[in-house]
Amino acid sequence: ATELLQKLSDKCFKKCVTSPGTSLGNSEQKCIAMCVDRYLDSWNVVSKSYVQRLQ
Amino acid sequence: ATELLQKLSDKCFKKCVTSPGTSLGNSEQKCIAMCVDRYLDSWNVVSKSYVQRLQ
Amino acid sequence: ATELLQKLSDKCFKKCVTSPGTSLGNSEQKCIAMCVDRYLDSWNVVSKSYVQRLQ
Amino acid sequence: QQKAQIQQQLHALTDVCWEKCMDKPRDKLDYRTESCISNCVERFMDTTKAIGVRLQQKYKEM
């Protein structure tokens, strides 16, 4: 879980915080939340496709 | 060898399959084959230059 | 220390030597020296901000 | 052990296909991105297979 947290921090920070200011703006916060959700969605799609392919 | 396979999959997929479709197209397949061959060539050039330099 | 050397070689080579020639040019050498110095500066700024934040 | 290996492959695939298919994250996983990811997984596995075959040819030639 720590590894996932580190990976997501890295990926979502790079995608959502383009020029870091004195606090996280509203749109940056929303982007981060969506980034986490979409990453987990993507993980599910990947798992499904991977398992289908192996069969 | 597994490590090389993983590395090459990663590199050659990124270089050759820009927008993944429902199958590997002909030019993508050619690109992948050339990508493997050129990577092995590059490895040889690197080894030669590296050894020459160390002498 | 070896790890830092490897990391800096990678980062500074990528930033400073855009098209590798038959020797390191003067501006490339300066860029590499500044790259090392600024990386160490950045490390210091990061450490300071990190410690302040943890308190 | 095999389970750990599969987990690791899923992580690698998610990374590759996330970079390939996801631009800015949106509020839903839209159809286009989802089919991009699922094609990405299959094409990546095709790529690995094709490279495996190619490497074996090369080893024989040596």
Add this chain to the structure above:
Amino acid sequence: QQKAQIQQQLHALTDVCWEKCMDKPRDKLDYRTESCISNCVERFMDTTKAIGVRLQQKYKEM
């Protein structure tokens, strides 16, 4: 052990914020780059915190 973990976090932060804030290295660390790095560290830590909260919500929903 905790010291090693902090060192590792400092390395990760320096990498992220160096890529984010440093274009071509110059002869001094100018003010703009310095405040970019220091904001970058704080916003990165905010990001990690926000993601931690989000992941816990998600685990509860499962």
Add this chain to the structure above:
Amino acid sequence: QQKAQIQQQLHALTDVCWEKCMDKPRDKLDYRTESCISNCVERFMDTTKAIGVRLQQKYKEM
């Protein structure tokens, strides 16, 4: 052990110089790419050497 270290350096060098010199892979390794790679290896080693010297200076100053 030293052999493993050299292998690892060759891997790292191939990665760096492949990214630096290879655009789209072609059917032959053309002369331009080949000399780019061989220059890349030498300049990378120069870079590592220069950085080693610089780091030692810095450590002395501390």
